[in-house]
Every structure is written in structure tokens, then in C-alpha cells.
Amino acid sequence: MRRALLIALAAVGLMAAEPAAAPDRPLADAGQEARARxxxxxxxxxxxxxxxIADSPAGIAGDMRRLVREEIAAGQTDPAIRADLVRRYGDFILFQPPVRPGTWLLWFGPAGLVLLAGAGLALAARRRRPDPVPLTGEEEDRLAALLATEAFRPDPDASRPNPGHEAGPII
Structure with missing residues (x-):
């Protein structure tokens, strides 16, 4: 039962796959074919x-290549062909979409993010930590007394930062 179900699912998956693109037929005129490419x-x-679409094996890419070749053969200019594709698929179809208010985020968004991050870093760098308040005379005396007593010992599990260097006790 399971085997039959798996075979049926695999068959459905294979039928749903996109058919291979028809082979490209280059234009007879070498200049027009160069424009198309x-x-x-x-x-x-x-x-x-x-x-x-030149590198894509998808069927729709083959259809788009054929459409571009047909429009070139019909005498359309490159800007007219691009405009027709943008009309059909939107600005996304072009690797370099036009600069207009609808695409400003696409064009200037990355630079804006870099500037925003730089401004944030600059503000963080300008914020200074407050200077530490110096110890009062009483606090210094108490600290000296703590350091002088034997109750204060370094951690026995701690290792010296430089084992070959014999310095005073590690605090």
C-alpha cells in the first residue's frame, strides 16, 4: 500500500515538473542576434x-528569449523591448531597473543603511563612560588594610598569566 502511494506521488511530481524549454533558434542576421544576446x-x-534569461534553463526564459528575438526581427528598438517586458513583468525583470520614486528604496536603500549604521556607530563612540570617581582617603585606607591582611588571598585555582615571570601575587 505504501509503495503504491509513493509511486503515485512520484508520478504526480514528475508530471508537475516544468517541461524543457524548446531549443533556441538564433536570428539569421548576426547583428540582430548580437543585440538579442x-x-x-x-x-x-x-x-x-x-x-x-541567457543562462536560465527554465521554460519561461526560453519563451522570453523567443519573444525578444521576435520583437528584434519585427524592428523594435532595445528600449521598446525593455519597456514591453517591464509592462508585462514589472521593474523586477531588469537587472538594472530605472531610477524613479518607486525604485528609490532599491537603489538608495543599501547606501542609506550603511549611512544609518555609520551614524549609529559614531553616536556610540561619542558617548563616553563617566570618569570613575576617585577613592576617598577613608576608602583607600580600608583597601590597603584589606590587601595587607591574610584573609585576602588570590584564587588558588587561578594560574599566572605568564608562568615564567615571577611577579607579585595575582589579585
């Missing part, structure tokens, strides 16, 4: 998200 490097795969 340059555009492929600037366009993000919506499935892989960290790869360009």
Missing part, C-alpha cells in the same frame, strides 16, 4: 530570479 544578459528570469 546583449538584451538576454540584462533581463532577469522570473523563475530563477538570480539568472539572466
Amino acid at each position: 546583449a538584451l538576454f544578459a540584462d533581463i532577469r528570469c522570473v523563475v530563477c530570479q538570480h539568472e539572466s
